[in-house]
Amino acid sequence: MFESKALIDDHHMILVSKRMIFSVIGTLLALTLLLMVFFLHIDFDYLLGRKDLAMKVGQTTITLEELKQIQEISGVQAKKLDAAAFASEFFETLLFAEGGRKLGLDRRPEFVRKVSVFDLALKKGDDKETLARAVFLIEELAATARREIADAQYHPADLQAIKVSVPAQEERLHLKTILVANAEEAQQVFSEQAEGVAFADLNASWSRSLYRGVGGDIGWKKAGDFPETVFAKLLTLEPEVLTQGFVDESGVHLYAVVSRPKVDPAQQAKAERELQLRELRRRRLMKYIVELRNAVDFWVNPVLQTRCQIVSRADAADSSQ
Structure with a gap:
């Protein structure tokens, strides 16, 4: 396979066969492919012993135990949901809260004032109250972000472009x-x-x-x-x-x-406009949540991904990289 050939300056060079060159190239390509597949699918958070981590959105990390406690302190409606449904809702709340931070809503005076009032109501300062404060900040920031996006100014043409059908009133x-x-x-x-x-x-x-x-x-x-x-x-x-x-x-x-009931054109037009506004807000929020999923680094425990039907971005599979 190897041959030695004498040169004029008394140096030697090694002649390598084409078969060996192609073998080395093929081996390197195969190793590269295997490494790519490995890093695309490996879950470093899980491998590093973070089995108790529920989700991480931006800089906010929630453990499975904390998620359970959050559901318990989130009111009657939250308690009625099963664990998977609540996890899905809270994941979306975290995304909107992260969006609120990116928009700078957490620095607005009215939001800071709300936080100050809530802090004054806390007395014990124990772990439960600390968690309650964190949840309050997250939910308020998420709600503020939703309002900011949904109620932003719009062009009248945008509203007119939305086709809605006002439900016919039951005949009387x-x-x-x-x-x-x-x-x-x-x-x-x-x-x-x-x-x-x-x-x-x-x-x-x-x-x-x-x-x-x-x-x-x-x-x-x-x-x-x-x-x-x-x-x-x-x-x-x-x-x-x-x-x-x-x-x-x-x-x-x-x-x-x-x-027979008389049809009021003004009332009909008002009902149609309300439906158009509702649909406009819904579309804006849907578009924004998709943008957040693509822009915000997040990780969700594989168990929750299955139960909650939350699909992580391929480039966010490892939030610790």
């Missing part, structure tokens, strides 16, 4: 009723109305209803107030025209429409 009808004993009486009532007898007179002459004393007025009613298909039939009625609703042990129930 203002109704009057006459209750008669049987089909024969009902037919007589229909005949008299056709002859021009007013509803008030028909009610006074024929109705057995408890609403007779108030002119038969039963107020605003919805589909759920009647047997199936009855309300759909009433929707087709012209005002003040009697029709048979249904029959039960009480007798035959006749109904007439007094009025």
Whole structure:
């Protein structure tokens, strides 16, 4: 494989075969590939004995035990969540808090004032209160960051570009009723109305209803107030025209429409704008949380990643590097 060749100046050089050169290059490439795979997937925090670490976002580190304590002191709603759901929510809170620091919100006078008031309320200064103070700072800073992003000024065109559909209100009808004993009486009532007898007179002459004393007025009613298909039939009625609703042990129930709800264009426009603003805020927060995931160095315990469906960035797998 090796050959020695004499040179004019009495030096020697080693001739290496092509096979050996390619073997060395191949070996180096294979080792490089293995090292790349190793460093991409290795979890240094876990290997260094940090099994009790829950998550690290920016400079904030939370252990599994601290996460459990935080859930216990975070109020009734937090206690109702299972551990995985709470971990997911708190991870997002930490991201927003880190975003707040990057925006300098923790240096604003109103935030500093809030912290001072909270500090005055602490008396013991024990570990539990220290943790409570830390959680307070994190949650307040996260809430401030959310408001800052969601409520930032916008161009009217941005709002108009958001298409929303205002949910239709449940259909209602203002109704009057006459209750008669049987089909024969009902037919007589229909005949008299056709002859021009007013509803008030028909009610006074024929109705057995408890609403007779108030002119038969039963107020605003919805589909759920009647047997199936009855309300759909009433929707087709012209005002003040009697029709048979249904029959039960009480007798035959006749109904007439007094009025329908009036659509207020101003109210409709207001409802649409509120929905657009809500959607704009939601989109801004979603975009910002994605930006934070890409910009902030974070690490999450592999156990929590599985249970909380939190996916770490590839370049943030090792927060200690």
